[in-house]
Amino acid sequence: MERTERILDLVALLLDAREPISWAELREHFPADYGGSDDAAERKFERDKAELVELGFPLTYVQGDDERRDGYIVDRDAYYLPEADLTKEELAVLYAAGSAALASGAFPGRDDLAHALRKIGFFAGESLPTPRVRMELGAVQEGEEKEVSARLEQLWDACAARKWVEITYASPKHPTTTHRKVDPYGLALRRGVWTLVGHCHLRGGLRTFHVHRIRELKVNTARPRTPDFQVPADFSLDSHVAYFPWQHRFHEPVEVVLRLSGALASRAASLLPGATLEPVEEGGVRARMKVTFLDGLVRFCLQLGPDCRVEGPESAQARVKEMATRILERHAEAHEKVSA
Amino acid sequence: MSNVHERLRRLLFLVPYVSKHPGVTVEALAKALNMSREDLLEELDLLTCVGRPPFNPDDYIDIYVDNDRVYVDLDQRLFAPPRLTAGEAAALAASAELLRPAAGDALQSALQKLERILPPSTRERYREMYRKIDASTEAPQALAPLTRAIIERLEVTFAYARPGGPPEPRRVRPYELLSHRGQWYLQGFDHMRQDARLFRLDRMEDITVTDTPFLPPPDARADVPNPARSRTEVSVRVRFTPVAAPYVKERFGRDARPLADGGVEVLVAGDSERWLTQWVLSFGGEAQVVEPESARAAVARAARASVGL
Numbered sequence: 001m002e003r004t005e006r007i008l009d010l011v012a013l014l015l016d017a018r019e020p021i022s023w024a025e026l027r028e029h030f031p032a033d034y035g036g037s038d039d040a041a042e043r044k045f046e047r048d049k050a051e052l053v054e055l056g057f058p059l060t061y062v063q064g065d066d067e068r069r070d071g072y073i074v075d076r077d078a079y080y081l082p083e084a085d086l087t088k089e090e091l092a093v094l095y096a097a098g099s100a101a102l103a104s105g106a107f108p109g110r111d112d113l114a115h116a117l118r119k120i121g122f123f124a125g126e127s128l129p130t131p132r133v134r135m136e137l138g139a140v141q142e143g144e145e146k147e148v149s150a151r152l153e154q155l156w157d158a159c160a161a162r163k164w165v166e167i168t169y170a171s172p173k174h175p176t177t178t179h180r181k182v183d184p185y186g187l188a189l190r191r192g193v194w195t196l197v198g199h200c201h202l203r204g205g206l207r208t209f210h211v212h213r214i215r216e217l218k219v220n221t222a223r224p225r226t227p228d229f230q231v232p233a234d235f236s237l238d239s240h241v242a243y244f245p246w247q248h249r250f251h252e253p254v255e256v257v258l259r260l261s262g263a264l265a266s267r268a269a270s271l272l273p274g275a276t277l278e279p280v281e282e283g284g285v286r287a288r289m290k291v292t293f294l295d296g297l298v299r300f301c302l303q304l305g306p307d308c309r310v311e312g313p314e315s316a317q318a319r320v321k322e323m324a325t326r327i328l329e330r331h332a333e334a335h336e337k338v339s340a
Numbered sequence: 341m342s343n344v345h346e347r348l349r350r351l352l353f354l355v356p357y358v359s360k361h362p363g364v365t366v367e368a369l370a371k372a373l374n375m376s377r378e379d380l381l382e383e384l385d386l387l388t389c390v391g392r393p394p395f396n397p398d399d400y401i402d403i404y405v406d407n408d409r410v411y412v413d414l415d416q417r418l419f420a421p422p423r424l425t426a427g428e429a430a431a432l433a434a435s436a437e438l439l440r441p442a443a444g445d446a447l448q449s450a451l452q453k454l455e456r457i458l459p460p461s462t463r464e465r466y467r468e469m470y471r472k473i474d475a476s477t478e479a480p481q482a483l484a485p486l487t488r489a490i491i492e493r494l495e496v497t498f499a500y501a502r503p504g505g506p507p508e509p510r511r512v513r514p515y516e517l518l519s520h521r522g523q524w525y526l527q528g529f530d531h532m533r534q535d536a537r538l539f540r541l542d543r544m545e546d547i548t549v550t551d552t553p554f555l556p557p558p559d560a561r562a563d564v565p566n567p568a569r570s571r572t573e574v575s576v577r578v579r580f581t582p583v584a585a586p587y588v589k590e591r592f593g594r595d596a597r598p599l600a601d602g603g604v605e606v607l608v609a610g611d612s613e614r615w616l617t618q619w620v621l622s623f624g625g626e627a628q629v630v631e632p633e634s635a636r637a638a639v640a641r642a643a644r645a646s647v648g649l
Contacts, residue, residue: 004347005389011352012401013392015417029393055348056425058459078459080420090450094436096487097447100519101435108473109431114374115349116428119421120454122353122360159472160427172586186472191522212590237474270542295624303622306645320647326625327643331636 006033007048011057015079020062020071050225083123091124106149106194106211108156108187148194148212152187155196155211158219159184162227164201168216169209177215178202183229187211188241197240199229208240243273245296246289253290256297256316260285262307271304286311298323350375351383355401355418363409384410392416426465429458433466434473438519439483482541485549486526489514495552496528501543508532512539513554520565529554538565567608567615568595574610577630579603584626610635617642 001009013029014021027034027041034041052059058078064070086094098117101107158165165184170177181201188195193210200207220228242248258275260268261284268277268285275289291297298319301308310316350373357372358364364372370380384403391400402414424432433454436447458466489496496514499507513529515536524541563569580588582602589596589604596604610616613635620627620639629636 002386004344004351005386007344007348008351008387008390009392012390012399012416012418016392051345051348054345054425055352056422056459056462058461078461079422081423082457084453084457086450086453087446089446090453092491093439093446094432094450094454097436097439098432100438107431107435109427109434111346111349112425112427112431113435115353116424116432118353118372119424119428120432122357122421156431156473160430160469172590186474188474192520237471241474299622299624302624302643302646303618305618305621305642306648309648323624324643324647327621328640330625330628331640331643 001030001033003048006030007051010048010052014057014059014072014074015076017073020064020069020073022069022071025071081119081122084120086120086124091120094120106145106152108152108159108194110149110153112156144212151211151214151217152194154217154219155184155187159186161224162229162231163220163224164228165198165220166216166218167209167214170213170215172213182207182209185231185235186237188237190241190243195241197237206240242293245300246291246293248293248296250293253292254294254313254316256289256291256294256313257311258287258289258301259309259311260287260304260307261309264304264307294319302327347383351387352418353421354383355387355403355412355415356421358403358410358412359415359419362411366405366408366410369410381405390416423457423459423462424454426458426462426469429454429462429466430469430473433470437474439487480524480541482544482547483517483524485547486514486517486541489549490517492549493553493556495550495554496547497550498544498547500539501545507545510539511550512537513556515556525565566595567619568592568606570609570611572609572611574632575607576610576616576632576635577605577607578620579605579628579630580623581626584623605630613638621646 009030023042023045026045034045049059056079058075059072060075061072062068062070095117098113101113102110102117107113155165157163162183164181166179166181168177168179179202182196183199183201184196185198185206186196188197193212196209196211196214197206198209199205240249258272259280260271261282264271265283265285268275268287272287272289275287278286280286289297294316298310298316301310301320302323310320354369354373358369366377366380370377373380375383384405387401387403389400393399398414399416400414401412401416401418403410403412405411433451436451439447455463455466486496488494495511497509497511500510501507511531512526513531514526515529516527518525518527518538526539526541526544527536528539529535530537530539579599580596580603585596585598585602585604588606592604592606596606598604608616608619610632616629616635617639620629621642629639
């Protein structure tokens, strides 16, 4: 009998059973499948049982007593999906977010997500809203979406099962690719870019990898149901993934002071989230912030224009001058170049 | 995940779904399960062989197609789908993060209710897996009224900030919300311009959902903003050093032409001097405008201004 069919038969049998079903009975019911040697049959059933548990089938083995015999039994109430009593608004939010993620082409756990949306919609009838919210991935070229999507799916499974992965990684900072073994701790989305955070065996520490820069990916297939590693209890994805360029952890934190004036002053909080702001003369705003990638901040300041000034430290001011001078050199008129 | 797992998940949903929607068309059922008609018919064949021992005629699932509609007479107790697995709930909760700030209380309460219907044995695993995806994309508050306006097909009004001028009042039929490179956009029909336009959410103020209804066109899909693909009268040639080249290639793909020195060159739209100078400056000296001369001069002016010259 085909495995899918056998497992469904088991579901039907167990859902209908009023008494625990013993292993001997199961062997009787499925002689062609659980016949043969004791060992082989038991191993086959163990695999089927693991699959049932993975599907959320609440199967338990009960030890018999005076009133009940030994055997497998399923808690029916814990099996069937109950109504979640979601309000129209709650359902709309979950649906909007879920469909946006599915429409985005790449979201880890796409299969899981599609099933989840189906299930929460089960009791909703035909009235489900289909909002048009879409998320496009940055840094993913046409034709590459499928690859990124497939990698995210593999990584999601590896994160969930805590299995290590082997990756070939192309960092823009290095001319050649590197091979690494990584314990995947989790996946984070920032500005349309998916990042894998995990323990890198090559570097012996926590590292982040942009999923679109992973050229090859293999998940450890040995002992699929036994985790390869533990995620440290105090691990948090958010503290390892940068929202803004100056948050990349390239050097020790430095406090930088900026002064925003004109139209930028009122936008200070949204431009520099997390900075400590204080009003200064002429309607300006002074912002203090911790920076772990100074060049990232300096480039952002140059982009903002003359209404954003770096007040300190001197090293940051010097960097602004260096970059601006370099830009000027590259854009000076021919006669200016001569005089310079 | 294995094929068997995926199939089982589908089939354990399929039977209850037909039980709840007797006479659902093959087409609609295939769509609900996101599978082809042929695959669905094969799965229905398999289901007719499923039953419980001792496999008497009444012990089988009785599911059949009649006149292109699907019915189930004996569901063998598969009248409701299984509860959400930890993975399913975690993926759903993580996707909900996309809209977190905008969705407010509804999201919070939805997630609480979701957790309540998980089997108790699954809850801890769900929480653990939920922590493994972080998709918070700083969703702006404006998503909430705009999502509502799109669903309810109502026009919106807002003040739209323009560089170097006062905000302009706009009246728009909202079609679609789009997030690209961390920036959220609204695509819609702009009454002032009498055309479809893309608006940045961070430039909108005083958003009001009106009670004027509209019918959205069926094909209102916005293009992702791409300065290398928009057609303008003037194009600007920008060259990047080998240091910046890998990043530029990631963004522009084939539109980034490789140069002999390991750098790349991109031709971008020249209709906004402000955008162009900001963009070139953001590379901190690793980008150079080659032509036209007016664009080179604009970048030089901006660089001088930034150091107070």
